[in-house]
Amino acid sequence: MYALVDCNNFYVSCERVFRPDLNGRPVVVLSNNDGCIIARSNEAKELGIRMGEPAFKIADFLQQNQVAVFSSNYALYGDLSHRVMSILGRFTPELEIYSIDEAFLGLAGLNVDWEDYGRKIRETVLRHVGIPVSVGIAPTKVLAKAANHHAKKGRGKQGVGVLDSPEKIEAALKELPVDEVWGIGRQYTKLLKAQQVETAWEFRQLDDDWVRRRMTVVGLRVKKELEGIACLEMELIPPAKKVICTSRSFGADQTDLGPLEEAVATFAARCAEKLRRQRSCAGMMMVFLHTNGFKEDEPQYAKNLVFKLPAATNSTIELARHARAALRVIYKKGYRYKKAGVIVMGIVPEERVQGSLFSGVDEAKHAAVMKQIDRINAKYGRDTIKIAAQGSGEKWKLRRQKLSPCYTTRWEDIIKVRV
């Protein structure tokens, strides 16, 4: 059996942990740059606020309905996520952290009442971290997801859904719209609806060969999982990333090369940090920038450059140097740029890097410097020490007008309790 534990309206719940006055009120959290709605409390959902809606389009509506609006505060969400996961880790040695707000628990060999067990997980996380979660328990991952969905819709008991018999599975799948099945997205939904398939149960009745042909082995695996045949294994150790991307829309459009160079150097620095964290190096890089496609009356320009690095590296200095050089190649004067990014690829483990006779870079020296930079920044906070090319970010940094305090990760933001 597997459990899927999913935090309810996670970002909103994080904001509420230190603001209990927001319980029962509509709350939303915005994407970077205060752009779109990316998390909604149940009250906000009931008001009809849609996922992904641009905030500026419904600014009046939000105000009229006294919706509490927050910029996204990833320092807070990341920290609370970490706490939730460490609590879940007490329940089983088989924990797969699937995303910032979800985890699978392998429950093999456990002989307990599943309803009780699910409730215990819920209560423990709520008491220790203050985040409400839903728990789905079933024989496969896809069914655990379905059980979780079932629980969220209020049909399970107190946020816990258990599908441990063919009868319960059939009943739940007959109520589950096919587009809510994990692994069935927009395109497959269209395909299935054209076949008169509306529910997960109807999908399960389809012919294997047809599914294989039209939805590849991925679709077939989903179907088998719905039948109760486990095809998806637990990933206890997160595999190293094969591609790492850092990109941002700017708080304001950029026209000059200078600030763009700083932005790209900063993105390269973030990529380098991510590479070092997973102990790998990148052999290729892509740098891209583009104007704002929504402004149809303005001249548009988008360009990227992909290139091999002379030797695979995770040095901030090297990656930033190449990123800036690439930017200078693709930058054209006379446009208003909205977004840029750096992607690193050709990722290999640190200890398997093929050196270069001609790069002229002393890799050992770079590694030693990076180690000290990481140590200092881990202790005193990100960018306490950085390379000069990153600049201050003053010109291009994100708009975050409604940022909540970093209650758990900054000394200055810790809540004061009056005695």
Add this chain to the structure above:
DNA sequence: TCTGGGGTCCTAGGACCC
């Protein structure tokens, strides 16, 4: 004024190898 960011996997087709 204003519209997010970061990933994975699978398949088909072309170039190339012996």
Add this chain to the structure above:
DNA sequence: TCTGGGGTCCTAGGACCC
């Protein structure tokens, strides 16, 4: 009718996830 057989690597495109 019937044009060898078996393979790798790379890329682009399309699907999906949070």
